[in-house]
Amino acid sequence: MGKSRLASVDTLQTGSCDHCDVSVGGPDLADGANHYSEAHGYKVVHVGGFTSSDPNTGRPLQQSIVVLQANDPPPLRTPAVREILEGLPEETRREVAKKLLSQDSEG
């Protein structure tokens, strides 16, 4: 059968769902968890909180996280453009995003 996989949503990071372009995470933590559950058949396996530090101020931040598991999840969206973009410096990211957008409009 299909492979089990995990997904997580947390309150500090907003991103796309692993399977579609719906935005998950951030303040609407429950919305993201519900999305995984209702749209893609995930079940919540862990709800928790932890403290991390703000990368800019060094102040402690309270973070909540929901971890979900699916036993036979749908295919991941490909390519994971958003994750790749998020790892790039902002200037590069803008250039790449511009190129991607212009490719889109050309069909």
Ligand SMILES: [Zn+2]
């Ligand atoms: Zn989704």
